[in-house]
Amino acid sequence: MDKILLGHGSGGRLMHDLIRDLFLKYLDNPVLRKMGDSAKIGQVKEKIAFTTDSFVVKPLFFPGGDIGKLAVCGTVNDLLVSGFKPVCLSCAMIIEEGFSLKELEKITRSIARAGREAGVNIVTGDLKVVERSSCDGLFINTSGIGRQTAKVNLDIKMIRPGDQIIITGTIGEHGIAVLSKRKELGFNFEVKSDCAALSDLLIPILKEDCGVKFMRDPTRGGLATSLNEIAEGSNFGIRLDEEDIPVSANVRAACLALGFDPLYIACEGRAVIFAESKKADKILRRLKKHPQAKGAAIIGEVVKENKAKVCLKTKSGGLRFVDMLAADILPRIC
Amino acid sequence: MDKILLGHGSGGRLMHDLIRDLFLKYLDNPVLRKMGDSAKIGQVKEKIAFTTDSFVVKPLFFPGGDIGKLAVCGTVNDLLVSGFKPVCLSCAMIIEEGFSLKELEKITRSIARAGREAGVNIVTGDLKVVERSSCDGLFINTSGIGRQTAKVNLDIKMIRPGDQIIITGTIGEHGIAVLSKRKELGFNFEVKSDCAALSDLLIPILKEDCGVKFMRDPTRGGLATSLNEIAEGSNFGIRLDEEDIPVSANVRAACLALGFDPLYIACEGRAVIFAESKKADKILRRLKKHPQAKGAAIIGEVVKENKAKVCLKTKSGGLRFVDMLAADILPRIC
Numbered sequence: 001m002d003k004i005l006l007g008h009g010s011g012g013r014l015m016h017d018l019i020r021d022l023f024l025k026y027l028d029n030p031v032l033r034k035m036g037d038s039a040k041i042g043q044v045k046e047k048i049a050f051t052t053d054s055f056v057v058k059p060l061f062f063p064g065g066d067i068g069k070l071a072v073c074g075t076v077n078d079l080l081v082s083g084f085k086p087v088c089l090s091c092a093m094i095i096e097e098g099f100s101l102k103e104l105e106k107i108t109r110s111i112a113r114a115g116r117e118a119g120v121n122i123v124t125g126d127l128k129v130v131e132r133s134s135c136d137g138l139f140i141n142t143s144g145i146g147r148q149t150a151k152v153n154l155d156i157k158m159i160r161p162g163d164q165i166i167i168t169g170t171i172g173e174h175g176i177a178v179l180s181k182r183k184e185l186g187f188n189f190e191v192k193s194d195c196a197a198l199s200d201l202l203i204p205i206l207k208e209d210c211g212v213k214f215m216r217d218p219t220r221g222g223l224a225t226s227l228n229e230i231a232e233g234s235n236f237g238i239r240l241d242e243e244d245i246p247v248s249a250n251v252r253a254a255c256l257a258l259g260f261d262p263l264y265i266a267c268e269g270r271a272v273i274f275a276e277s278k279k280a281d282k283i284l285r286r287l288k289k290h291p292q293a294k295g296a297a298i299i300g301e302v303v304k305e306n307k308a309k310v311c312l313k314t315k316s317g318g319l320r321f322v323d324m325l326a327a328d329i330l331p332r333i334c
Numbered sequence: 335m336d337k338i339l340l341g342h343g344s345g346g347r348l349m350h351d352l353i354r355d356l357f358l359k360y361l362d363n364p365v366l367r368k369m370g371d372s373a374k375i376g377q378v379k380e381k382i383a384f385t386t387d388s389f390v391v392k393p394l395f396f397p398g399g400d401i402g403k404l405a406v407c408g409t410v411n412d413l414l415v416s417g418f419k420p421v422c423l424s425c426a427m428i429i430e431e432g433f434s435l436k437e438l439e440k441i442t443r444s445i446a447r448a449g450r451e452a453g454v455n456i457v458t459g460d461l462k463v464v465e466r467s468s469c470d471g472l473f474i475n476t477s478g479i480g481r482q483t484a485k486v487n488l489d490i491k492m493i494r495p496g497d498q499i500i501i502t503g504t505i506g507e508h509g510i511a512v513l514s515k516r517k518e519l520g521f522n523f524e525v526k527s528d529c530a531a532l533s534d535l536l537i538p539i540l541k542e543d544c545g546v547k548f549m550r551d552p553t554r555g556g557l558a559t560s561l562n563e564i565a566e567g568s569n570f571g572i573r574l575d576e577e578d579i580p581v582s583a584n585v586r587a588a589c590l591a592l593g594f595d596p597l598y599i600a601c602e603g604r605a606v607i608f609a610e611s612k613k614a615d616k617i618l619r620r621l622k623k624h625p626q627a628k629g630a631a632i633i634g635e636v637v638k639e640n641k642a643k644v645c646l647k648t649k650s651g652g653l654r655f656v657d658m659l660a661a662d663i664l665p666r667i668c
Contacts, residue, residue, distance in 0.1 A: 007661025011554025011600075014661050016563075036490075037550060038383035038416035038480060048382070049372035052424035052477055056462045056469075082372035090386035090477050094428075126475075128390045130666060135390075136468040141460075143386055143424050143477035146372060156370075216371060220345025229350075266345075327341025327348050332464060 004099040009129030022105060023125060026112040031088070031123040039124035041088060044147050049084040051075055052143040058332040060107065060137055062181045064173070064193030067140055068110035070268060070334060074219065075142040076118045076197040081215035081271050083154040083206055084146025086118060086199070092126035092141040099137055107138070118197035120144070150206040158213040159234040163302040164280035166273040168201065168287055169194060169295040170246040171223050172265030175333050176254045187257070189250045196269030201292045210286075211279030215271050219334055221325040224263035226272055227310045228324040237306035240322070242314050246295045263312075264325050266333045274302065338433040343463030356439060357459060360446040365422070365457040373458035375422060380481040383418040385409055388475040392666040394441065396515045398507070398527030401474055402444035404602060404668060408553065409476040410452045410531040415549035415605050417488040417540055418480025420452060420533070426460035426475040433471055441472070452531035454478070484540040492547040493568040497636040498614035500607040502535065502621055503528060503629040504580040505557050506599030509667050510588045521591070523584045530603030535626045544620075545613030549605050553668055555659040558597035560606055561644045562658035571640035574656070576648045580629045597646075598659050600667045608636065 007014040024033065031039045055071045065073075076086050091111060095104070115122060152158075177193035179185070198217075205212060214234075218226040223245070231238045247255075247262045255262045269292065275283050280298055287293040303311075310322045341348040358367065365373045389405045399407075410420050425445060429438070449456060486492075511527035513519070532551075539546060548568075552560040557579070565572045581589075581596045589596045603626065609617050614632055621627040637645075644656045 005661070006665045009554075009665065010659055010661055012559055012659030012661060013657075016658070036416055037412040038385040038418060038478075040416065041382045041384055043381050044378065047377050048375045048479070050375055050422060050424060050477075050479055051372035051458050052426045052475065053460045054426040054428050054462050054475060056428060056464050078371040082370055082374065084372060088384060090384060092386045092388040092475050092477075094388050094390060094473055124385050126387045128388050128473075128666075130390050130470060133467060134470040135473070136464060139428055139462075139469070139473065141386065141388060141426050141475035141477075143384075143426075143475075144372075145382070145384055145479060220343075225346055323347075324350070325344055325346030327339070327344055327346060331340045331343065332462075 002101050004095050004097060004101060004104065004129055006097050006129050006131065009127055015127060022108055026108045027122045029121040031121065044087060046147040049079055049082050049146045051078040052141065053078065054139060054141040055334055056139050056332050057178060057334050058136065059181050062193055063177045063190050065195035066107055066110050067138060068107035069114040070195050071140040071142045072111055072114035072118060073195050073197045073268060074334060075144040076120060076199060077217045079144050079146035080198050080202045081217050083148060083150030085149040085203055086120040087145045087147050088123040089120055089142050089144045090124045091122045094128045094130060094135050094139045096135045096137050097129055097132045114197060118199045149203060151209040154212065154214050156214050156230060156233040159236060159274050159302055161236055161302050161304045162277045163213060163274050164277055164298050165300045166275060166280060166284055167246065167297060167299050168271045168293040170248045171267050171270060172247060172251040172262040174268040175265035175330050176251050178333050179330060187254060191250045191254060194267055194269035196292055198269065198271055201290045202271060205283065205286065210283055211276035212273055212283065213276065214274040217271050219266050219268060222264040222266055223272065224310065224322045225325045231310050232308045235307055237303040238300060238310045239303045240300035240310065240312045242312055244297050244299045246297050263322060268334065336435050338429050338431060338435060338438065338463055340431050340463050340465065343461055349461060356442055360442045361456045363455040365455065378421060378481050383413055383416050383480045385412040386475065386477040387412065388473060389668055390473050390666050391512060391668050392470065393515050394471055396527055397511045397524050399529035400441055400444050401472060402441035403448040404529050405474040405476045406445055406448035406452060407529050407531045407602060408668060409478040410454060410533060411551045413478050413480035414532050414536045415551050417482060417484025419483040419537055420454040421479045421481050422457040423454055423476050423478045424458045425456045428462045428464060428469050428473045430469045430471050431463055431466045448531060452533045483537060485543040488546065488548050490548050490564060490567040493570060493608050493636055495570055495636050495638045496611045497547060497608050498611055498632050499634045500609060500614060500618055501580065501631060501633050502605045502627040504582045505601050505604060506581060506585040506596040508602040509599035509664050510585050512667050513664060521588060525584045525588060528601055528603035530626055532603065532605055535624045536605060539617065539620065544617055545610035546607055546617065547610065548608040551605050553600050553602060556598040556600055557606060558644065558656045559659045565644050566642045569641055571637040572634060572644045573637045574634035574644065574646045576646055578631050578633045580631050597656060602668065
């Protein structure tokens with residue numbers, strides 16, 4: 001048997017065997033192993049946070065990752081940028097009848113590896129199988145619980161004019177990596193997704209009162225959309241300097257060829273950090289010591305003017321407003 | 335605009351508007367309203383539990399409920415039968431391009447109503463849109479956090495020979511209700527799904543040390559599969575008395591006509607309770623006072639013989655082993 005059957009989603013013997021032989025094999029831990037209706041986590045002393053994300057990325061495998069790695073990193077990062085350290089994750093799969101068991105195993109291994117790297121276990125799961133053509137291969141939902149690790153409460157309402165805006169690395173790699181795999185674009189270079197869990201990079205910073213006020217991971221809609229959300233939520237303006245925004249040569253070339261603006265292309269391993277003006281340089285130096293944030297940069301600041309808007313000083317010296325992504329340029333990027 | 339567009343899943347303006355005008359309109363609460371990367375829940379003093387379920391039921395609307403109600407009740411019940419009271423839920427949707435906004439609104443209202451009835455808020459969510467024919471209308475994942483409310487720790491390892499097995503009502507309504515809607519079966523009667531959150535019924539019982547040792551909700555695979563899991567997990571035998579298992583006349587008639595055994599048909603509003611022998615009658619009397627459990631009955635007991643197996647005393651006086659569901663008789667029942 002090398003394909004997923006409808007019966008694998010029945011709740012019966014076939015499903016139990018698949019769970020034991022595949023999911024428990026790679027994702028085993030004492031809580032998951034109990035296979036109860038709920039996973040008993042025990043007591044968490046700190047405040048907790050909760051997040052969920054479904055992943056429908058197409059194709060399932062792309063340079064730098066796959067849907068399994070993405071599903072773990074995406075949810076881990078949503079907790080981290082909120083100031084919470086992941087306690088545990090859930091993983092629910094919807095699989096199309098006929099899906100390759102070998103690919104499912106590859107993806108499950110990838111989930112296990114990403115979990116180990118991020119320091120978090122999958123403690124509960126679910127599996128549904130739908131008939132052929134009722135879903136496109138495999139969709140994964142991960143939800144996660146985090147415990148507060150930030151010394152201060154990260155809150156959009158803490159943002160003030162003068163705060164510096166840091167990005168932890170070059171933008172747009174994830175979107176371009178997925179896209180390049182989807183179509184025959186004929187580039188003579190490969191862009192790897194930045195997909196990564198930011199636990200190692202962010203937890204040490206969160207544990208101190210180092211001047212971080214707010215963070216977000218610029219995924220769907222890219223940096224421009226995240227910053228617009230923050231400008232609206234804080235009701236201050238944001239001024240960016242195009243020259244300071246790190247974009248790799250390959251992403252820049254791909255965007256030029258495709259007519260995209262890298263500001264709108266999804267990242268899956270970056271955080272945008274709002275920090276007290278005086279402490280921003282120190283945070284930046286610290287970030288740059290970590291391999292995940294060698295390309296980190298201060299890209300702009302919070303201003304009183306142009307409330308709720310994002311304004312970009314272009315390389316040519318002009319100023320233009322950068323709006324939120326209107327609709328979709330890259331569906332199924334995550 | 336009366337249809338879901340790919341752009342609704344972009345993370346951009348179109349998605350923000352949909353979230354505000356539809357999801358926040360019906361599901362609004364102070365935590366969800368913040369729309370952060372994670373929902374900040376605060377401190378939970380009790381031990382917590384975590385569970386996840388994806389729902390792919392077909393059709394989306396069926397007698398007695400719809401995918402929205404099902405998604406809330408399913409996750410709430412998974413927490414309750416583990417001895418935990420729901421603290422909050424997440425809700426992640428994968429929607430097919432072209433899906434009716436009117437139906438989405440109906441389902442969202444249904445989620446809101448089910449949440450209110452179960453006493454739990456949706457605090458975080460996610461929305462993905464995939465191209466036409468990449469998913470079958472709408473899939474919903476709900477995950478949930480619960481706080482321990484059971485006075486004693488419910489554990490499969492507490493089960494002992496002599497323990498009585500209670501079902502809180504008639505079995506198989508959900509499966510038959512969904513199936514009857516799926517095909518033109520020509521029945522001259524309607525079976526309504528038993529889909530319901532069991533908060534009201536179970537929380538008062540959990541709060542006392544009333545002799546409950548373990549619970550499960552017999553969903554996919556039905557009562558037979560749940561009991562087989564419990565027999566295997568406890569390593570004792572289970573003896574059922576067919577005469578005592580409550581099955582409505584309509585479910586019985588439908589099963590006869592279709593060649594199904596009601597023991598394998600999913601319930602979505604029932605719990606199977608393992609209780610200390612001496613206290614079982616008292617629990618049963620108490621359950622029967624609640625409108626959701628008028629049909630509750632003691633259906634069997636835990637025995638030393640036939641370890642890890644379920645044995646049924648048939649109405650004709652014979653004995654037969656009841657195995658776990660092998661594969662699937664009713665795909666996409668939840």
